[in-house]
Amino acid sequence: MKDIFIKFLFPFYRAHSLLVSGKKHVLMFHRICADKGADSLQLNVELFRELLIYILGHGEIVGIDDLFINTEKNSAVNKYVLTLDDGYEDNHSLLFPVLKEFNVSATIFLATGGVKRGYLDFDMVQWTLRKSSGKEFAHPLSGISIKPFDPDEYLSVSREVIKSLKTISHSARVSFVEDLVSHYSPPPLNRCMLTWDQIREMSNSGLVSFGAHTVNHPIISKLTRSEALFEIESSKQDIYDNTGFYPKYFAYPNGKSCDYNDETVSLLRETNYCGAFTTVPGFYEDAVDEFNVPRIDVTSDSITSRNGRFNGEKFSVLSSSLWRYIKQFRDRLS
Numbered sequence: 559m560k561d562i563f564i565k566f567l568f569p570f571y572r573a574h575s576l577l578v579s580g581k582k583h584v585l586m587f588h589r590i591c592a593d594k595g596a597d598s599l600q601l602n603v604e605l606f607r608e609l610l611i612y613i614l615g616h617g618e619i620v621g622i623d624d625l626f627i628n629t630e631k632n633s634a635v636n637k638y639v640l641t642l643d644d645g646y647e648d649n650h651s652l653l654f655p656v657l658k659e660f661n662v663s664a665t666i667f668l669a670t671g672g673v674k675r676g677y678l679d680f681d682m683v684q685w686t687l688r689k690s691s692g693k694e695f696a697h698p699l700s701g702i703s704i705k706p707f708d709p710d711e712y713l714s715v716s717r718e719v720i721k722s723l724k725t726i727s728h729s730a731r732v733s734f735v736e737d738l739v740s741h742y743s744p745p746p747l748n749r750c751m752l753t754w755d756q757i758r759e760m761s762n763s764g765l766v767s768f769g770a771h772t773v774n775h776p777i778i779s780k781l782t783r784s785e786a787l788f789e790i791e792s793s794k795q796d797i798y799d800n801t802g803f804y805p806k807y808f809a810y811p812n813g814k815s816c817d818y819n820d821e822t823v824s825l826l827r828e829t830n831y832c833g834a835f836t837t838v839p840g841f842y843e844d845a846v847d848e849f850n851v852p853r854i855d856v857t858s859d860s861i862t863s864r865n866g867r868f869n870g871e872k873f874s875v876l877s878s879s880l881w882r883y884i885k886q887f888r889d890r891l892s
């Protein structure tokens with residue numbers, strides 16, 4: 559469906575691009591993988607390389623601080639900032655070598671509790687269901703239950719469970735994950751997040767800066783004020799304690815406009831963050847509030863043709879404001 563939109567809209571995009579050149583775009587990624595990737599949060603490393611080549615042929619990649627510097631009004635050069643959320647280990651093993659190869663910078667937003675434990679709650683849910691026999695599970699406190707399922711279908715079951723977990727309170731989510739693990743008793747889950755050694759190595763290279771993404775990756779709008787303050791302050795302190803740098807920027811977990819609120823922004827300002835990033839699509843303009851910076855979610859589906867090959871035209875449409883209208887139209891249809 560998206561390909562049809564792109565084909566139809568690309569001629570309009572060409573005209574439109576004359577109006578939007580010179581914009582700053584913040585690209586959002588999560589995991590980089592060596593294979594096809596199990597879900598939309600994973601992007602193949604070769605596709606990532608091709609994307610960088612395309613971007614560098616059509617604009618420049620700048621550091622996150624450049625976003626907030628007023629540039630020359632007449633500049634027609636598109637600027638791109640690379641950001642990655644969560645802090646997965648592949649950001650060191652697969653992303654970092656590519657950043658060094660192209661000598662470009664990126665910012666990684668860390669969920670510091672994940673760095674400490676080695677995984678996020680959602681990873682544990684997926685792992686537990688993957689290793690389960692597919693028997694049913696009920697959790698009255700959260701109201702979430704799992705019907706008996708074919709273990710081969712664990713990915714789609716996990717997706718549904720994770721979707722439900724984003725709608726409940728953080729304490730109910732913690733209780734759900736604990737009970738799920740004791741119900742299915744999976745083998746230990748191996749570390750999939752970065753270590754502090756890897757984070758320091760990347761930080762020392764000067765190519766990677768780190769921002770905060772809370773401790774436990776909760777939906778902040780579902781927290782009490784003191785819980786939200788803990789997530790915002792402690793993630794900042796964790797990064798300072800382990801790197802010697804206070805993070806300047808923050809990324810809201812899940813990042814939609816309903817996932818944080820005015821109180822979250824006040825807490826971020828009070829704790830001296832300089833800006834915060836959402837997952838709301840759009841490009842940065844000087845008038846954008848620095849605590850509501852939109853980003854462009856780059857998935858393999860959004861930058862490849864049906865044959866799986868990299869498609870620069872598709873990326874161009876994605877990174878223009880036209881994408882916002884396509885998305886709104888598509889959401890209305892679905």
Ligand SMILES: [Zn+2]
Pocket residue numbers: 643644771775811812
């Ligand atoms: Zn996240």
